[in-house]
Amino acid sequence: MSGARKREPDATGGSRPAAGRRAGxxxxxxxxxxxxxxxxxxxxTLAGIGREIRLPVSPPVTLSAVLDAIEEAHPVLRGAIxxxxxxxxxxxxxxxxxxLDLSHQPADTPLPAAVAAGSEPFVVVGAMAGx
Amino acid sequence: MSGVRVLVGTRKGAFxxxxxxxxxxWTVEGPEFGGxxxxxxxxxxxxxxxxxxxxxxxxxxxxxxxxxxxxxxWSPVGNEFSYQGVPGTHxxxxxxxxxxxxxxxxxxxxxxxDPDTVYAGVEDAALFRSRDGGASWQELEGLRTHGSGPKWxxxxxxxCLHTVVLDPSRPERMFVAISAAGVFRTDDGGASWRAANSGxxxxxxxxxxxxxxGHCVHRIAMHPSRPDTLxxxxxxxxxxxxxxxDSWVEVSGNLPSDFGFPIQVHxxxxxxxxxxxxxxxxxxYPPEGKLRVYRSRSGGNEWEPLVKGLPQQHxxxxxxxxxxxxxxxxxxxxxxxxxxxxxxxxxxxxxSWTAIARDLPSVLSVEVQTIP
Numbered sequence: 001m002s003g004a005r006k007r008e009p010d011a012t013g014g015s016r017p018a019a020g021r022r023a024g025x026x027x028x029x030x031x032x033x034x035x036x037x038x039x040x041x042x043x044x045t046l047a048g049i050g051r052e053i054r055l056p057v058s059p060p061v062t063l064s065a066v067l068d069a070i071e072e073a074h075p076v077l078r079g080a081i082x083x084x085x086x087x088x089x090x091x092x093x094x095x096x097x098x099x100l101d102l103s104h105q106p107a108d109t110p111l112p113a114a115v116a117a118g119s120e121p122f123v124v125v126g127a128m129a130g131x
Numbered sequence: 132m133s134g135v136r137v138l139v140g141t142r143k144g145a146f147x148x149x150x151x152x153x154x155x156x157w158t159v160e161g162p163e164f165g166g167x168x169x170x171x172x173x174x175x176x177x178x179x180x181x182x183x184x185x186x187x188x189x190x191x192x193x194x195x196x197x198x199x200x201x202x203x204x205w206s207p208v209g210n211e212f213s214y215q216g217v218p219g220t221h222x223x224x225x226x227x228x229x230x231x232x233x234x235x236x237x238x239x240x241x242x243x244x245d246p247d248t249v250y251a252g253v254e255d256a257a258l259f260r261s262r263d264g265g266a267s268w269q270e271l272e273g274l275r276t277h278g279s280g281p282k283w284x285x286x287x288x289x290x291c292l293h294t295v296v297l298d299p300s301r302p303e304r305m306f307v308a309i310s311a312a313g314v315f316r317t318d319d320g321g322a323s324w325r326a327a328n329s330g331x332x333x334x335x336x337x338x339x340x341x342x343x344x345g346h347c348v349h350r351i352a353m354h355p356s357r358p359d360t361l362x363x364x365x366x367x368x369x370x371x372x373x374x375x376x377d378s379w380v381e382v383s384g385n386l387p388s389d390f391g392f393p394i395q396v397h398x399x400x401x402x403x404x405x406x407x408x409x410x411x412x413x414x415x416y417p418p419e420g421k422l423r424v425y426r427s428r429s430g431g432n433e434w435e436p437l438v439k440g441l442p443q444q445h446x447x448x449x450x451x452x453x454x455x456x457x458x459x460x461x462x463x464x465x466x467x468x469x470x471x472x473x474x475x476x477x478x479x480x481x482x483s484w485t486a487i488a489r490d491l492p493s494v495l496s497v498e499v500q501t502i503p
Contacts, residue, residue: 042191076207080191084211092190126190
């Protein structure tokens with residue numbers, strides 16, 4: 001529904017976050033953290049990347065900030081993890097880190113310190129479904 | 132030497148089958164996009180190297196892929212399909228209102244004269260158009276906002292816009308078909324639409340069997356030399372129209388079952404039509420376990436079974452609505468793929484058949500390009 005969209009087209013015809021911090025922004029007070037992200041195989045193939053990527057994310061390192069950074073670095077993943085319009089997590093996608101399921105946390109939830117410090121990865125998972 | 136390129140979409144990837152004009156020796160390449168559902172691939176009529184593919188998966192949504200080199204390499208393009216305005220509701224299976232929600236692209240129909248223009252038929256039913264090679268998509272919302280929209284209801288496979296037929300003689304005219312709403316026609320390039328279902332009868336399926344909308348049309352086909360003549364495989368019934376969809380008459384004739392999905396017209400004989408009868412809507416396999424294509428050379432009513440080379444016992448596959456195509460060679464090549472993962476080809480108008488690929492994933496779509 002275009003009237004409720006949270007994104008707006010950019011010059012390339014893609015889309016970007018309309019507000020908030022983006023991966024390339026400079027944080028005035030704190031340096032960007034380097035977050036390790038592990039994506040499922042189908043998304044790695046789609047984005048043409050390896051098992052793990054490292055992305056700069058300006059603090060605070062929240063769920064939405066990391067997802068924004070993933071999509072900013074790899075625009076082909078827009079719509080593949082979150083809905084284009086609502087930014088809601090796709091139903092069969094899960095977010096794990098340090099043994100926790102963060103899938104149902106609010107978007108502005110700060111991620112565990114070990115993720116923000118880069119010692120543990122943020123893991124995007126295709127949920128188990130079927131037999 | 133000219134040849135053919137067969138584009139096969141399956142539940143687990145895309146395959147490209149090629150042969151020279153003799154159509155005897157086939158090369159099978161793929162899977163491309165392994166593990167993804169490829170509902171449809173189709174090449175531009177004016178630039179055969181330009182091919183569009185619909186790639187989707189329940190987990191990770193929709194992608195559109197584009198090739199500019201005949202399927203040797205692919206690039207993802209735009210995948211944002213946003214309905215215009217407030218989408219409102221259509222009917223759910225139980226008759227309750229259900230919010231319109233984009234699920235996937237069922238069918239891609241490249242423009243007849245511009246390789247950068249392509250139409251996408253989607254679930255929940257709507258028509259989108261790209262004019263920049265698939266980078267961005269705009270809904271032609273006049274269809275969805277046709278006054279009957281709140282009464283549209285999903286078929287068993289979802290509420291999909293699965294067929295887009297472009298009129299080569301009138302660029303502003305096109306037809307779409309939706310399960311289960313029926314056929315709609317525009318004469319102004321997609322700005323406004325009207326239902327084109329007069330003469331359809333869905334006895335036992337609809338409370339009003341001759342309602343304006345609500346018919347489960349499975350596929351329509353047109354021969355480019357006769358754009359006012361349309362053939363239809365409906366849920367039950369094979370139909371034809373000779374007035375651009377203003378009215379339809381049944382031409383099921385002597386078919387062993389008039390339930391089925393695909394329908395195609397011979398490349399050079401506008402009154403030669405192909406269907407694949409399926410036993411019933413509750414069984415979805417061929418009558419008697421015999422896979423038979425039926426051909427009419429009289430525009431319907433009189434049908435002959437084509438069986439040479441096709442399995443005639445213990446065959447319980449289906450042939451889906453987008454899984455049949457014809458090439459432009461002489462004699463006309465006819466191709467179809469099965470839910471059992473076999474692709475059959477005939478290089479003699481359907482008289483005889485050969486499996487040109489076996490044991491692929493379940494086939495969702497088959498298109499063929501005739502390469503000069």
